[in-house]
Amino acid sequence: MRIVVIGTGYVGLVSGVCFSDFGHDVVCVDKDARKIDMLRSGKVPIFEPGLDRLMIRNVEAGRLTFTLDLDEAMEGAEAVFIAVGTPTRRGDGHADLTYVMAAAEEVAQKAKDYIVIVTKSTVPVGTNRKVREVVAAANPALDFDVASNPEFLREGAAIDDFMKPDRVVVGVETDRAAKVMAEIYRPLYLREFPIVTTDLESAEMIKYAANAFLATKITFINEIAALCEKVGADVKEVSKGMGLDNRIGKNFLHAGPGFGGSCFPKDTKALARIGQENASPMRITEAVISINEQVKRRMVDKLLDLCDGTFNGKVIAIMGVTFKPNTDDMRDAPSLTVVPALLGGGATVRVVDPQGRHEGEQLLPRVDWIEDPYAASQEADLIVILTEWNEFRALDLGRIASSMKTPRMADLRNIYTAEDARAAGFKAYSSVGRPDMEG
Known part of the structure; x- marks a missing residue:
């Protein structure tokens, strides 16, 4: 054909x-x-x-x-x-x-x-x-x-x-x-x-309903993660316990810095608009949109705490700026909220991303693009894992910690553990939905 x-x-x-x-x-x-x-x-x-x-x-x-x-x-x-x-x-x-x-x-x-x-x-x-x-x-x-x-x-x-x-x-x-x-x-x-x-209408609705539901799962676990941090629970264990229920499933229950990309932000907004136009408000979807933006801003607050309340004069190494690994797509990525906040606060920002530079140079001006995570960490005050590329899953944490000015890590994808960080010589480690480690 x-x-x-x-x-x-x-x-x-x-x-x-x-x-x-x-x-x-x-x-x-x-x-x-x-x-x-x-x-x-x-x-x-x-x-x-x-x-x-x-x-x-x-x-x-x-x-x-x-x-x-x-x-x-x-x-x-x-x-x-x-x-x-x-x-x-x-x-x-x-x-x-x-x-x-x-x-x-x-x-x-x-x-x-x-x-x-x-x-x-x-x-x-x-x-x-x-x-x-x-x-x-x-x-x-x-x-x-x-x-x-x-x-x-x-x-x-x-x-x-x-x-x-x-x-x-x-x-x-x-x-x-x-x-x-x-x-x-x-x-x-x-x-x-x-x-x-x-029929035509059902096919069109299936797409929006599916994406809105997946975005809701991500947002729900991110809200649970915030509560876990307050009460001392571990969101990874909570996610595992939830996901073993076949009615819920384990996919899209990974806490992090909020969703981005070409689909979820655009499609949730469109579905909310369709609901408004048809006098049938999508209240859950509207909440998901709002909460997802709050999650991204909460990540900035987390980094600010690790930097003793100010980004001014700090050198911060960002590992990953695409909205997810294995893509060069940066549309609505959490990095587009986090990095400008760091720069606006007076930080020097170094970025490592296997595929993000092509789009990132336009979207994130004033950052320093570095190919190697170890070079980016030299004399840095903070390292931030923002995208879970495979290249960042098996870093020599000891080598990184020893090269930093102040060995502190914000693991916003929960790749490592507080025990890993402590053993490597980090003085402070913060993740999403798990207890922080401080020296």
Whole structure:
């Protein structure tokens, strides 16, 4: 089957590459000439483990191409996936659908034969019906269907998520569209991965409900962590005890500095807005948004306590600034709250991150980028673990402590223990939801 994917951002590129690996003929379209040139030369503009190799393999097999020309791409296409950005709109928290609607209108103008127009971008409930209206207005004679196919890709594990999904959600209006979507996902049908076929609105809502629930789990355990610090409990033990209950599950119960990234912040805000517009307030989701920001600010207070009440004149080494490991994504990362607070307080900030520098140089000006965690720790007053990259999980803590001006650590991902820190020579150690160690 010939498939067109509009948008070569995270969702579009991963989807296009994986569809081609299913055996489909895939054309990825983008208006950014620099990005298309990069992809044609075999370079991936995002960091996602394994994506570059999979892309090159399918390009070499002749199943995957990249172009700026939608006219050329649409020739013989049976399905078009819209995978453009839906950023949070300024002022009202709603998802900005400008790019989605523009893509839909352009597809309508280029299409000649029956086609299924699939929304892959995360969009508010009702968007696919609006897409239908836009397409019908732009080309009244076109024979087409619309479909909703939300993505559930975790950054850092996207290929595995696409190839071995927990489920695939497909929202359609007609049997004809359902058959096209079934053919697209045939390799997953054959391996009996769950395919949920439903109506358009339910498919759209599934995406928001799932992400809001996961964000709620993270926020809940972060609130429990704050209480654990007050009463002397250990949130890691609490999380373990909770997670062994199959009704709860262990995933997303890891206390830390708050959630970030491309999905949870944007989707919780959009869901809250949808609730407001439909006179059905999402009070839990609204609380999650507010509390998550409080969690990030609480991390700043924690660091301030470790620095004797002032950041002025302190040298602070930050380990990790991306919102999670195995990605270069810094959207709404806790570092964007923590680092500016340190700089604003007069600290010198050194940053170590395996992939964060490309975006970080724009988002975090005035920090010193250092490749090696040991070099960053030299004569530092505080080391802060902000992202749990594997590179930071087995540090020689003794070597770090002995090189620091004042050996103090804020372990905001609970990688180590107070006992580890004490044995290594640290004078103060603070984590999230566990008792602090002080010299």
